[in-house]
Amino acid sequence: MRVIVPLVLSILLCSGDGASASRMRLQEFSTRRYNIHSDLSLTEVRxxxxxMDAVFDEFARRFKAFAPRHEKSMPLYLFxxxxxxVQFMGDAGVDASNTGGMFFVQPKLRGLATWVRGRPQSQSFAVLQHEGFHQFAHQYIGPTLPIWANEGLAQYFEDGIFLRGRLLLGHRHDRRVTGVRQAIQDQRTIPFTxxxxxxxxxxxxxxxxxxxGAAVMYDQAWSMVYYLIRTSKKRAKAFARYLEVLSDGKQGLDAFREVFGDNVRAFERGWTKFAMSTQPDMLNTAVVRMEFLxxxxxxxxxxxYRMPRTLEQLQKVLRDSKFWVDVYGHNNVTRFSAQDSVNFGFSLPGGRFQQFRLIKSPEPDLPPRITAQGLNPVPTVVWSRDGEGKLVQQIAYR
Known part of the structure; x- marks a missing residue:
């Protein structure tokens, strides 16, 4: 038994006439921040x-020094x-067959586009948070934002989680942390200059x-941004100034030297020391495994199938079925397998390994919930059904 989950994030500049938007019957909805074009129900769109309004509010709060350079409306195509x-993007002249969502720019059509059904809702949110930053950066920071900062910041926001209406940032994805450390050890990182x-x-x-190379570059970009934002207030303030200098028109390396000084190599040594000592975020690692289950x-x-009541029962049926999931990233594939015991539990503060728990759902036709008691906040896989009656899993935090 297998499931293949595409999760490829991209920013694309292309040409086209925007005819796809008119050929499809999409309803238009307006929120505080976005104009949404969608074939979903009103309940789902809301x-x-x-x-996305809450995500945009976080963008605006953190980048309040920047004003919009284009129209204020943020187009969002939600399928x-x-x-x-894929058909919509193809009609617009864009091959989106290997993407999970994208921000695209054409002479007559621009926007953020993705789909929602057939994958965990948290993955759709992650795509929108990542690509939504590309859209925000294009309209507010401007075209001089270097690709490493654009992609690094997009991944930083991609990993954010919502708790009590706020987007919590600063999580350290296991794959990114491990990938950067391995690249440094193998001497495959890109020189800072x-x-x-x-x-x-x-x-x-x-x-x-x-x-x-793709995984190394994206992981390094995220790590560089994380280092600049999270390790000291002075460094975070300087990074904000760097973005302002870029927005004023100065190019990448010159802007960096103006703000951080000429000794780029010393800066790189500081980042390397940080990257080698950074540990993955226990919460993020647990959530990825919960989504797999x-x-x-x-x-x-x-x-x-008869629904399992305990984690042991779930582990047995998935192993007997040889269940696995491939998650596609930036030109790389991560495989999660039921044969690997680590995917059925998580690490607690202090390092002790603990298994997930199954909890009976309130609705009898829904699968059991999955939770990771002991983490803060506590993540739980909860279930609902979409407009077509199909199962939707999402992560709730408390």
């Missing part, structure tokens, strides 16, 4: 609209299924020309 999303001066075209060329429960329900 949920995503509220989420029910992947096939309609090259990274700071890299153009969009050079980035794309290097991403596609080097085996495993949720995919397994969803498939069992869809195939009319």
């Amino acid at each position: 949920q995503f609209g509220r989420h 029910a299924d992947r096939e309609t999303y 090259d990274m700071l001066a890299m153009t969009d075209r050079a980035w794309s060329r290097q991403v596609t020309s080097t085996e495993g 949720g995919q397994g429960l969803k498939l069992l329900r869809e195939r009319d």
Whole structure:
């Protein structure tokens, strides 16, 4: 038994006439921050609209020094299924077949686009948070934002979680932390002087020309941004100033030297020391594994299997079925397998390993919930059904 989950995030500049928008019958909804074009029900659109308004509020709060350079409305194309999303983008002259969502710019059409059904809701939110930053940066910070900062910040926001109406940031994804550390050990990281001066075209060329290069570049970009934002108030203030200098028109390496000084190599040594000592975020790691198990429960329900009542029962049926999930990232694939015991639990503060718990859902036709008691906040996989009656899993925090 297998499930393949595409999660490829991209920013695309392209040409086209925008005809796809007029050929599809999409309803238009307005929120405080977005104009949403969608084939979803009003109830579903409202949920995503509220989420994206809150995400935008966090963008605006953190980047309050910047004013919009284009129209103030933020177009969002939100599709029910992947096939309609790919068709819409194809009609606009964009090959979106290997993407999970994108921010795109054309002469007559621009916007943020993705689909929602057939994958965990938290993955759709992550895509929108990532691509939504690209859209915000394009309209507010401007075209001089270097690709490493654009992608690094997008991943920083992608990893955010909502708790009591606020987007909590600063989480450290296991895959990113481990990937950066391994790249440093293998001497495969990009020198800072090259990274700071890299153009969009050079980035794309290097991403596609080097085996495993995409993962290294995206992971390093995230780590550099994390280092600048989270390790000291002085450094975070300087990074904010760097973005302002860029917005005023100065180019990447020159802007960096103006704010941080000429000794880029010393700065790189500081980052390397930080990256080698950084540990993954226990919460983020647990949630990724919970989503994997949720995919397994969803498939069992869809195939009319008897629902397991305990984690041990779930582990047995998934292992007997040889269940696995492939999650596609930036030119790399991460496989989660039921044969790996680590995917059925998480680490507590102090390092002790603990298994997830299954909890009976309030509605009898829904799979059991999955929770990770002992973490703060406590994440739980909860279930609902979309407008077509299909199962939707999402992560709730308390």
